[in-house]
Amino acid sequence: MNTVDTGLHRLDGRLVWTGFRELVPLSIFVVAFGAAFGLAATQAGIGELAVVVMSTLVFSGYAQFAALELWGQQVPVITMLVTVLVISARHLLMGATLYPWLRELPPVKRYGVMLVASDANWAMSLQAFGRGQPGFGLLLGGGLALWLFWVLGTLLGVCSGGVVRDPRSWGLDMVMGCFLLAVLVSGKNNWRMLVNWSVAACASLLAFRYLPENSHVITGAVAGGVAGIFGREKIDEH
Template sequence: MVKATTELHQLDRSLVWSGFKQLAPISLFVIVFGAAFGLAAAQVGLSDSTIIGMSTLVFAGASQFAVLDLWGTQMPLFTMMLTVFAINARHLLMGATLYPWLRHLPAPQRYGVMLTASDANWAMSMQAFSRGEPGLGLLLGGGLALWSFWIVGTWLGIHFGNAISDPASLGLDMVMGCFLLAMVVGGERNLRMLVIWSIAAIASLLAYWYLPENSHVVVGALAGGMAGMIRGGKQR
């Protein structure tokens, strides 16, 4: 039996610890990409403290790699901000999908939880909510696992990064994609969901081919969301 929405916003130490343990296995692969970032940042000329500080405070792998391409004596600050915003715009949609449960938390706790939001722990928390189980522990605990392993990986990359300078050459760049795909396959399966995911996929591909870089994530999510609202309205 599905619990009431007001019961699904539970957040305590046991749920957070459970979320940490559930995301720990996938977090091991994050170490590799953290190491790749640490190495790349060191090669650009950033100090050790700056690199660790960036991974600690920013915690956004794709954005951090993108910023390295813009790093130099004359840093285009506005361009950097715009790039980071574009890459992470999907977090606006993540926050919107989580709001029905986050709204029950005090504001400091709500925003603190969202600081750890990323693709993997968001997907697992949404899957938990769909099963009628509390998901905020997964969001926070899983996020803490990903965050801490990302920092550890960054440190390893600074000092031992030459061991794995190109994770993609080992196929490790596919790990997160396969994980998220498994989350989708493990969710609700019916004609309505097939239509929604198909529309989202087509819109995302078209945006990837014809629109500015990184816009495909937001376009696909918006297209899928609109399709879900339309299909949901037709079923009423």
């Protein structure tokens, strides 16, 4: 990551298509998760069209599920937006971690590819860069696949309610967790990373326990980043 290759940021139709296909197998689960959201949202009293529009425009599963918890005749706007903001805050980290390559792109493309940034395609994109391969095809193509199947799944849930009545009992709430763990395990790991991750895990757990709801991701990630700064300095001294 310290030496940024100039060719890695390239982005063309072929790379996007490859990235799209790469994420399609996961999209089966995304459809199921989307269907669960579509059903839950209509049950919460949101109009059918509005549910599909929400999935299309917001494209953030956890934030959307959280918003349902607050939905009713009256919705407390500030509370809901703060909840969405805190859950979505990890997108800030995604943009920051991809910045060494994003800055090589012209602004329109730079912000364009971030439109579909989401957990799975971000993780795969960053991993590709780590291996010295171009990653923006995965970010954009994979993101488009996830987005498409998220919307299709929502539509399915809205139209044929009851496809997935209780997503939890089918383990569908664990789709992203399992996927991200698989990415984490398959990446290049070394001792320095393990130290950073231990710090991140501890900070995240403490935040989960003692800080306001949903703040654990950003707390843990920032702690891991700070550990990264000091960890390397210590090694440099020797």
